[in-house]
Amino acid sequence: MCKVIYHPKYSLYNLGEGHPFSPLRSEMVIDLLEELGVMKAPEVPEPATPEELRQIHSKDYIDAVEKASAGETVPNIDKYGLDTQDNPVVKDMALGARYICGGTKLGAQLLLEGKARRVLQFGGGLHHAHYDSAAGFCLYNDLALGIREMTNRGWNVAYLDLDVHHGDGVQEIFYTDEHVMTISLHETGEFLFPGTGWIHELGKGMGKSLKLNLPLQPFTEGESYMSVIEKAVVPALSWFRPDALVVQAGADPHYSDPLADLMLTTQDFEVLYRRVLELAEKYTKGNILITFGGGYSVTATTRIWALIYHIIFGLDLPEKLPEAWRQKWSKHVKGEMPEFLHDPPNPYMEIPRKPEIESQNKEVVRRLLDAVSTDWW
Numbered sequence: 456m457c458k459v460i461y462h463p464k465y466s467l468y469n470l471g472e473g474h475p476f477s478p479l480r481s482e483m484v485i486d487l488l489e490e491l492g493v494m495k496a497p498e499v500p501e502p503a504t505p506e507e508l509r510q511i512h513s514k515d516y517i518d519a520v521e522k523a524s525a526g527e528t529v530p531n532i533d534k535y536g537l538d539t540q541d542n543p544v545v546k547d548m549a550l551g552a553r554y555i556c557g558g559t560k561l562g563a564q565l566l567l568e569g570k571a572r573r574v575l576q577f578g579g580g581l582h583h584a585h586y587d588s589a590a591g592f593c594l595y596n597d598l599a600l601g602i603r604e605m606t607n608r609g610w611n612v613a614y615l616d617l618d619v620h621h622g623d624g625v626q627e628i629f630y631t632d633e634h635v636m637t638i639s640l641h642e643t644g645e646f647l648f649p650g651t652g653w654i655h656e657l658g659k660g661m662g663k664s665l666k667l668n669l670p671l672q673p674f675t676e677g678e679s680y681m682s683v684i685e686k687a688v689v690p691a692l693s694w695f696r697p698d699a700l701v702v703q704a705g706a707d708p709h710y711s712d713p714l715a716d717l718m719l720t721t722q723d724f725e726v727l728y729r730r731v732l733e734l735a736e737k738y739t740k741g742n743i744l745i746t747f748g749g750g751y752s753v754t755a756t757t758r759i760w761a762l763i764y765h766i767i768f769g770l771d772l773p774e775k776l777p778e779a780w781r782q783k784w785s786k787h788v789k790g791e792m793p794e795f796l797h798d799p800p801n802p803y804m805e806i807p808r809k810p811e812i813e814s815q816n817k818e819v820v821r822r823l824l825d826a827v828s829t830d831w832w
Contacts, residue, residue, distance in 0.1 A: 457768050458565050460558045461485065461497040461577035467551025468578075468594070471543055475714070475751045476592035481577050483757045483784055484764070490777040491761075493770055497577065498565070503556035503600060510607075511599040511628055513587040520594060524549035536588035552594040555579045559601035562744040566699055567608050572741040573732075573767050580703045580748025582622040583649060591620065591649060592749075599628045601744060602701055606634045610698035613638065613739070615688065615731070618705025618748045619715040621652030625703075626666050633661035636695045638688055640680070642708075642715050643670035654823050664830035667691055669819055672812045673716035677723030679813045680708070684730060687820045692738040694831050699742040700735045704728075706750030706759040710803050714751050718806060720798045724759050728766050753788050758796055772796055 466478040488494035505517050519535045522528075523544045529537070538544045555578045562574040582598055583591030602612045602625070614629075616622030616639040629635040644650040658666035669683055692700075708717040709724070719727070735743040745763065750756030758776075765772050773796055781792040806812070 456571045457495075457573040457575070458562075458571040459495050459497040459575050459577060459764075460500060460562050462499050462554050462558060464502075464554045465551060465558070465578040467547045468555055469551065470545055470548065470592065474543070474592075476749075479787060480750060480753060480756050480760075481747060483753065483787075484760045485577065486783070487757060487761050487776070487780050488764060490780040491773055493765070493768070495768070498561060500554065500557040500561040502550060502553035503560055503595070504553070507560070508553070508556065508595055508600065510603050511586070511596055512584075516587040520549050520589070534588070536585070536590050541592055542589040542594065548594060552581070552597075555581065556595050556597040556600045559597035559744070559746055560604050562746075563601040563604035566742045566744060567605060567610070572743070574744045575764060575767055576744065576746040579746035580618065580705060582616060582618060582625050582703050582748065583620070584624045585627055590624065593624060596624050596628060598625050598701060598703060598746060602629065602635055605699055606632070610634070611695065612636070612699050612701055613692055613695055613697035614701045614703075616640065616703045617708070617727070618703050619707040619712065619717050620647060620705070620749060621649055621668065621670075622703060623649050623651045626656065629662065630658050630666060631660040631662040633665065635662070636665045636667070636691065636697065638667045638669070638691055640669045640671060640683060642673060642675075642717055645670075646673055647715055654819065654826060657826060664827040665695070667823060667827070669823065671717065671819070672815050674718050674806050674808070675812055675816060676718040676806055676809070677720060677726065679816050680717070680719060680723065681726060681730070682813070683816055683820055684727070686817075687823060689734065690824070692734055697739055699744065700731075700739045702731060702743065702745045703748045704745050704760070704763055705748030706756040709750070709752060709755040709759060711752040711755050712750065714749075718803065720802060721755070721758055721762060722797055725762055725766065725772070728763050732766065754790070754793050758793065762796060
């Protein structure tokens, strides 16, 4: 059984005009799916409470966020990562973030209670939010709250971060937790925010060898990316055997994303998410919770998330996008609205250094598996 989660109040998490992390993306996806006639009625969450958030964030940090969001003065606000270019202070942002957290928590509950096996959360993916600070457009860590909901009930959870940026906040919160395996595929921090996610970040204590990072070379394309999935993610899931898989489905590994340099096409995303669902069927009895995340080419992100929706529900992919939808949203995007769901064939020129990039990514996999081999086997 598949479920969708969404609340219109997710739009309160709006970091301002021109900010790349815009609620417009989710609204465009929902409108596209409605225009295609496939949008299911979503489950509507309640907002997470500040008390619930104390499972993953410090009380001082939560208090600072709530006060700043209400327009109150917060002394030394910069120490909380607030009032920056990435994380500006905006009225009602805390409430919007708590609705998003409530949505991811609800997704976890649906899996726990057997009311769904596949859940798609039309928001969230705030993976950079730390225990006591905001970062990278992320205020409260909805993913960590959803994962905590499951571990509180005795489940082991694998977290797979497919955003182009390292899932540093989720990793940090569960760094010593033996019930959570985090796996992050991301463009290497040598070139990209947040500058973390190295192979040696393996976890501590009971969490050692359960925090896995696969920093990929810029201009990694789909074939090399899927090779990393097969050679690293598959054995990790096979060894850990989680009760559920939580996936952060950032669309920013797409070749057109303005903030990063991976080279996946929509065709690659289709192959990727069909494989992710196969892995959930094999290793978690199908229990999977997928959230949205990054993605800053609006036209690519909306198509990728619509594609994921169709795959989750077992629907045939449309070839063309509805003309009414294209016309409606054209004024909100730069450039021309795509006519088709998939990218054109060969959308970019040949990648220079492709053999070298593939070789370096294979070396990353080798080094990671070598680092965990003593604890795994």
